Amino acid sequence: MDIYELANGVDSKEKLVEFLFYLQKDFKENKDEWENITLESLEAWLNDCDGAFQNKGEEMPKNIS
Template identity: 45%
Template sequence: MTVAGLAESAREVRTREDLVGFLCLAAEDFTTNPDDWENDSLPAFLEAWAAWLNDCPGWFARNGEAVPESPSWKFVGDMVMAARVYE
């Protein structure tokens, strides 16, 4: 899978089932394309996820959107995509 394909899969997440499928694809992508992942260990990935979540109000503001009050399944997928490369 390409980074574009994984990103497209993340954009298509709408339901719990979609998120499950996306997470399986992300795990497969990590295994087959580890160089595409800036955060290549679970601690690094979780730290990046937390850092992005902390900084996400700025991301939403730059994109003309409000931070979701109640995260959607799609937002969880977006967080995973961000955490894979966030420093």
């Protein structure tokens, strides 16, 4: 799977989580070429950010830019 094609197709939270999954996989396979070591944490937070908003009594924004 091409990371750049995935990045260009991100238009929702779900696609962003999928992109980060593959980005993390690429990181594991090509560690020496990466500087960011927190991709797993970012994927996990985005996957559960609805709950973070609910816990605060807030609604998840519809269009995050």
